[in-house]
Amino acid sequence: MSKKGEHDYSATVVWTGNSGEGTKNYRAFSGDHEITCGSKPTIFGSSDPEFLGDSSRYNPEELLLSSLSACHMLWYLHLCANAGVTVSEYVDNAIGRMIETTNGSGYFESVTLKPSIQIGKTDDHELAKALHDKAHSFCFIANSVNFEVGCEPEIRTG
Incomplete structure (x- = not known):
C-alpha cells in the first residue's frame, strides 16, 4: 500500500x-x-x-512521447478549469528526436509538444498561453525525464 x-x-x-x-x-x-x-x-x-x-x-518511443503529451494535456485542462478558461478542443501533434549512438544504444534529445487549443471567445488568450508553462512545471512525466521538453502552443478563440 x-x-x-x-x-x-x-x-x-x-x-x-x-x-x-x-x-x-x-x-x-x-x-x-x-x-x-x-x-x-x-x-x-x-x-x-x-x-x-x-x-x-x-513502439516504446511512441509511448514515451504519448505519455509526455497526455500528462501535459491533463495538467493543462485542470489548470484551465481552475483559472476559468474554457477549452473546447485540444489536439497535440507532438514530435520527438531520438539519437542512436555508435554502439547501438540511444537517447531522446528532445520532445516538442505542439498543442492546438480552442478556447471561448471571451477567455483570456494570454492566460491560456501562460498556463502551458505551469502545466509543464507540474507534469509528472516531464519532471521525470532527462531531456528538454518544449511546448509550442497554438491557441484559437471560437
Missing part, C-alpha cells in the same frame, strides 16, 4: 515474438509484446520498424 503522497503503478509486459527459435539470432524473433495494466485493454507493442519491429504496433 502506498503512503500518502506516493502512488504505485504496475504494468505487465509479455514478449510474444518468439517464432519458435527464441533468441537464437537477431532475425529469429520479433520484438512483439503485449502491455497490460490490470483489466484495461491490451496495448500491442513492438520495436520501431528501424529495429525490425511491426509498424502496426506501438
Whole structure:
C-alpha cells in the first residue's frame, strides 16, 4: 500500500515474438509484446520498424512521447478549469528526436509538444498561453525525464 503522497503503478509486459527459435539470432524473433495494466485493454507493442519491429504496433518511443503529451494535456485542462478558461478542443501533434549512438544504444534529445487549443471567445488568450508553462512545471512525466521538453502552443478563440 502506498503512503500518502506516493502512488504505485504496475504494468505487465509479455514478449510474444518468439517464432519458435527464441533468441537464437537477431532475425529469429520479433520484438512483439503485449502491455497490460490490470483489466484495461491490451496495448500491442513492438520495436520501431528501424529495429525490425511491426509498424502496426506501438513502439516504446511512441509511448514515451504519448505519455509526455497526455500528462501535459491533463495538467493543462485542470489548470484551465481552475483559472476559468474554457477549452473546447485540444489536439497535440507532438514530435520527438531520438539519437542512436555508435554502439547501438540511444537517447531522446528532445520532445516538442505542439498543442492546438480552442478556447471561448471571451477567455483570456494570454492566460491560456501562460498556463502551458505551469502545466509543464507540474507534469509528472516531464519532471521525470532527462531531456528538454518544449511546448509550442497554438491557441484559437471560437
